[in-house]
Amino acid sequence: MSIGIDDISFYTSNFFLDLKSLADVQNIEADKYYQGIGQERMGIVGADEDVVTMAAAAALPLLDSCDKASIDTLLFATETGIDQSKAAGVFVHGLLGLPSRCRVVELKQACYSATAAVQMACAIVAREPERKVLVLASDIARYDLTSSGEATQGCGAVAMLIGSNPRLIEIHPQSGRYTEDVMDFWRPNYRSTALVDGKYSTKIYLKALKQAYADYIDQGGARFEQLDYLCYHLPFSRMAEKAQTQLARCSENSSDAATRSAMVAPTLTYNRTIGNSYTASIYIGLVSLFDHAAEDLSGKRVGFFSYGSGCVAEFFSGTVVAGYRDSLHTQRHQEMLEARTELTYTQYLKFYNFEIPADGGDHCMPEQTTGPFRLASIDQHKRIYCAR
Ligand code: HMG
Numbered sequence: 001m002s003i004g005i006d007d008i009s010f011y012t013s014n015f016f017l018d019l020k021s022l023a024d025v026q027n028i029e030a031d032k033y034y035q036g037i038g039q040e041r042m043g044i045v046g047a048d049e050d051v052v053t054m055a056a057a058a059a060l061p062l063l064d065s066c067d068k069a070s071i072d073t074l075l076f077a078t079e080t081g082i083d084q085s086k087a088a089g090v091f092v093h094g095l096l097g098l099p100s101r102c103r104v105v106e107l108k109q110a111c112y113s114a115t116a117a118v119q120m121a122c123a124i125v126a127r128e129p130e131r132k133v134l135v136l137a138s139d140i141a142r143y144d145l146t147s148s149g150e151a152t153q154g155c156g157a158v159a160m161l162i163g164s165n166p167r168l169i170e171i172h173p174q175s176g177r178y179t180e181d182v183m184d185f186w187r188p189n190y191r192s193t194a195l196v197d198g199k200y201s202t203k204i205y206l207k208a209l210k211q212a213y214a215d216y217i218d219q220g221g222a223r224f225e226q227l228d229y230l231c232y233h234l235p236f237s238r239m240a241e242k243a244q245t246q247l248a249r250c251s252e253n254s255s256d257a258a259t260r261s262a263m264v265a266p267t268l269t270y271n272r273t274i275g276n277s278y279t280a281s282i283y284i285g286l287v288s289l290f291d292h293a294a295e296d297l298s299g300k301r302v303g304f305f306s307y308g309s310g311c312v313a314e315f316f317s318g319t320v321v322a323g324y325r326d327s328l329h330t331q332r333h334q335e336m337l338e339a340r341t342e343l344t345y346t347q348y349l350k351f352y353n354f355e356i357p358a359d360g361g362d363h364c365m366p367e368q369t370t371g372p373f374r375l376a377s378i379d380q381h382k383r384i385y386c387a388r
Pocket of ligand 1: 029030031032033035036037079110111112148149152184185196197198199201202205233234235236239276278307308309
């Protein structure tokens with residue numbers, strides 16, 4: 001029996017800022033962003049959107065071809081928590097009308113926790129192969145205005161159904177792990193924006209890649225040259241190029257830059273235009289690969305490197321299942337991105353500075369999202385969601 005990703009879809013907000021607008025205000029060349037970090041746009045959420053509405057929107061198309069009663073567990077990965085106690089996934093469970101015997105829990109470890117969720121889901125399915133686990137990863141990346149991280153902001157959610165005999169990609173049992181207590185990026189409970197030591201964080205990312213890959217090889221994993229494509233955690237898309245150079249070095253592989261670039265190019269398209277979506281980004285990279293690879297991916301081996309600052313990292317792999325193209329949501333993803341509205345820099349500032357009311361009153365949220373779900377109000381500190 002194989003276990004892996006049976007269905008996958010992503011969602012992002014309907015607003016974006018082109019990084020040229022940011023570069024113009026900063027009086028620098030847009031190519032620092034377009035080329036230097038490999039990002040074109042950043043997704044910005046409206047006041048009535050959050051990790052719950054994005055995750056529910058990402059999951060919606062998966063329910064068309066799945067018996068809801070088979071969903072045994074919902075794992076919600078995020079570092080943009082909306083409550084210190086209640087799991088964000090419980091709101092999604094309600095919005096999607098999932099069965100009451102479906103257990104729900106939230107997981108956190110920076111951008112890594114969606115991968116912990118995928119591995120836990122595979123273990124649950126191994127015990128009860130007729131069951132499915134819904135893994136949701138949803139985040140809003142926010143840094144201080146004028147900080148080095150500002151241009152790498154973004155937002156997005158991905159939904160995956162993990163099951164036996166999957167239609168899309170079989171996950172291999174080997175996995176390499178690396179954990180180290182470091183302060184490269186973090187967000188104390190009292191802050192709405194992350195703190196980051198930018199250059200140090202990229203160094204730690206590459207160190208964690210080296211260590212997790214070495215452990216993956218020790219566990220019997222496929223070597224770099226046996227992999228056809230790589231999906232990396234993408235804080236910004238140029239990070240994949242740096243990671244490819246590092247991985248080739250670790251495996252003493254002498255491939256040229258063009259070959260290494262072709263192994264990641266189709267995984268970058270969506271992330272270039274939505275920005276960092278933290279937990280979701282590596283799996284939005286997988287959706288991008290499915291939606292953009294020119295060749296038939298059936299039988300191709302994909303390597304995954306998941307990184308969460310702080311830090312925990314994991315390297316694993318999978319094999320694409322023949323016939324995967326019949327189960328993709330490509331048109332839906334492309335239509336969603338084409339329908340987005342561009343913000344001016346002034347509008348971006350207004351969106352950025354919006355604060356959720358915290359006074360315990362009854363507050364209706366401005367109607368801004370065009371997505372299927374919205375945060376309708378905050379009523380005596382309770383978040384009230386609705387379908388649009
Ligand atoms: P910076 O320091 O402002 O940028 O921000 P820079 O000066 O290093 O320039 C970036 C690149 O652009 C350089 O190329 C420049 O040469 C090039 P590189 O040296 O990298 O090859 N450049 C140009 N290229 C073309 N035309 C031009 C031009 N000008 C310059 N005109 C930094 C970079 C990554 C520090 C910043 O974006 C940042 O702080 N980002 C946030 C932290 C981050 O994303 N870290 C990544 C690793 S940690 C991680 O992935 C975890 C995370 O997702 C969080 C989590 O786990 O929850 C962040």
